[in-house]
Amino acid sequence: MTGPDGRPQSGLMGSRPSQEPQQTVLLLVLGTQVQMLENGLLRVPPMGWLSWERFRCNTNCKNDPKNCISERLFMEMADRLAQDGWRDLGYVYLNIDDCWIGGRDSKGRLIPDKERFPNGIAFLADYAHSLGLKLGIYEDLGKFTCSGYPGTTLDKVVLDAQTFAEWKVDMLKLDGCYSTSKQRVQGYPKMAAALNATGRPIAFSCVWPLYDHGLPPRVDYKLVADTCNLWRNYKDIQDSWTSVLSILDWFVTHQDILQPVAGPGHWNDPDMLIIGNKGLNFEQARSQMALWTILAAPLLMSTDLRSISPQNVDILQNSLMIKINQDPLGIQGRRVIKDQNHIEVFLRPLANQAFAIVFFSRHTIKPYQYSSSLAQLNLTDATMYEAQDVYTGDTISNLKQTTNFTVTINPSGVVMWYLYPLRKQQLFQH
Numbered sequence: 181m182t183g184p185d186g187r188p189q190s191g192l193m194g195s196r197p198s199q200e201p202q203q204t205v206l207l208l209v210l211g212t213q214v215q216m217l218e219n220g221l222l223r224v225p226p227m228g229w230l231s232w233e234r235f236r237c238n239t240n241c242k243n244d245p246k247n248c249i250s251e252r253l254f255m256e257m258a259d260r261l262a263q264d265g266w267r268d269l270g271y272v273y274l275n276i277d278d279c280w281i282g283g284r285d286s287k288g289r290l291i292p293d294k295e296r297f298p299n300g301i302a303f304l305a306d307y308a309h310s311l312g313l314k315l316g317i318y319e320d321l322g323k324f325t326c327s328g329y330p331g332t333t334l335d336k337v338v339l340d341a342q343t344f345a346e347w348k349v350d351m352l353k354l355d356g357c358y359s360t361s362k363q364r365v366q367g368y369p370k371m372a373a374a375l376n377a378t379g380r381p382i383a384f385s386c387v388w389p390l391y392d393h394g395l396p397p398r399v400d401y402k403l404v405a406d407t408c409n410l411w412r413n414y415k416d417i418q419d420s421w422t423s424v425l426s427i428l429d430w431f432v433t434h435q436d437i438l439q440p441v442a443g444p445g446h447w448n449d450p451d452m453l454i455i456g457n458k459g460l461n462f463e464q465a466r467s468q469m470a471l472w473t474i475l476a477a478p479l480l481m482s483t484d485l486r487s488i489s490p491q492n493v494d495i496l497q498n499s500l501m502i503k504i505n506q507d508p509l510g511i512q513g514r515r516v517i518k519d520q521n522h523i524e525v526f527l528r529p530l531a532n533q534a535f536a537i538v539f540f541s542r543h544t545i546k547p548y549q550y551s552s553s554l555a556q557l558n559l560t561d562a563t564m565y566e567a568q569d570v571y572t573g574d575t576i577s578n579l580k581q582t583t584n585f586t587v588t589i590n591p592s593g594v595v596m597w598y599l600y601p602l603r604k605q606q607l608f609q610h
């Protein structure tokens with residue numbers, strides 16, 4: 181059975197062969213108090229745009245009408261996503277973050293800020309859908325959102341899920357400010373079940389592990405992965421290279437815990453792409469894209485698509501990069517080498533016995549020449565490989581396990597390869 185987005189569905193919403201098994205499943209679920217998401221969504225990491233890092237909580241539409249959190253901003257970004265090639269490459273989510281809420285009506289239902297969203301959220305969702313996009317929205321489990329707007333609280337979870345579904349929202353980011361650990365353990369699964377019960381496919385993005393310091397024993401990653409389609413584990417990204425490195429370091433330090441948890445339908449989220457903003461130079465922007473791709477991370481851009489430079493567009497719209505990010509196996513990559521010369525190598529297994537490799541330099545002054553072989557990277561499956569440089573498009577042929585190769589890596593930069601085995605017939609042609 182396929183879902184409304186054409187993807188196979190499983191679990192409560194998806195497989196309903198007859199009345200009886202459905203009841204059995206429901207009884208089992210109720211009996212064991214397991215409330216799983218199982219919505220069949222996000223079999224590959226989500227791609228799209230999210231307002232927070234670039235536009236924050238700018239509500240000053242009087243002085244800054246172009247950049248404030250408002251209907252206009254989201255419609256203009258929707259236009260760019262649809263018209264500038266983004267949507268067709270997979271960047272389909274147009275996601276509202278904090279600071280959209282105006283309050284609650286007499287029935288307790290959420291309403292957007294009337295001045296900044298005069299036509300309401302359903303209107304924005306329709307607009308997004310008319311352009312082939314999906315709309316994401318933001319709420320918080322606590323009394324307030326992180327920026328101080330009305331939160332959902334446990335008693336409003338079901339009502340808010342219904343409101344989002346009525347508005348035809350496609351993704352919910354549920355933050356955790358002003359909530360306790362106990363409320364989160366109850367609230368996130370409760371929201372997952374409430375979203376499921378609406379019958380509308382709504383992807384569920386949780387900022388849950390972050391508030392419990394990201395690691396077991398406080399974080400139960402099995403429960404998180406059963407509840408959420410993606411989740412923030414660590415601190416907010418800021419517009420700086422230092423911030424990107426601190427996130428990368430945390431993910432790598434804890435890769436033995438984090439890497440096995442990710443897979444189709446459930447992803448670790450190292451936070452937004454900041455490419456196109458002020459904080460990264462060209463090499464660093466390429467590095468963030470490559471490293472996030474190796475980590476099977478969501479590709480949620482937070483930048484001004486109305487003024488982004490062609491150079492940054494090229495990085496974000498690299499089709500081989502996107503193919504790797506969206507690989508159907510959904511295996512998160514790992515750092516496999518930390519060289520004493522400040523070089524690190526990351527590897528991600530892909531479909532068809534291919535791999536993505538990122539050679540990353542922590543040098544900051546000059547390019548570094550790094551020599552290695554596939555055997556040193558433990559890639560000994562095939563007799564002969566070929567590699568395509570993801571950024572330059574160059575092909576590196578006849579790579580046997582013992583072939584020594586040298587890559588030149590720019591400061592704070594990467595060389596990224598798509599490595600695939602040559603089949604017998606191709607071997608013959610070579």
Ligand code: GLA
Pocket residue numbers: 232277278325326327355387412416
């Ligand atoms: C938290 C989240 C951010 C953003 C802000 C909004 O800090 O981690 O991603 O949503 O709240 O206030």
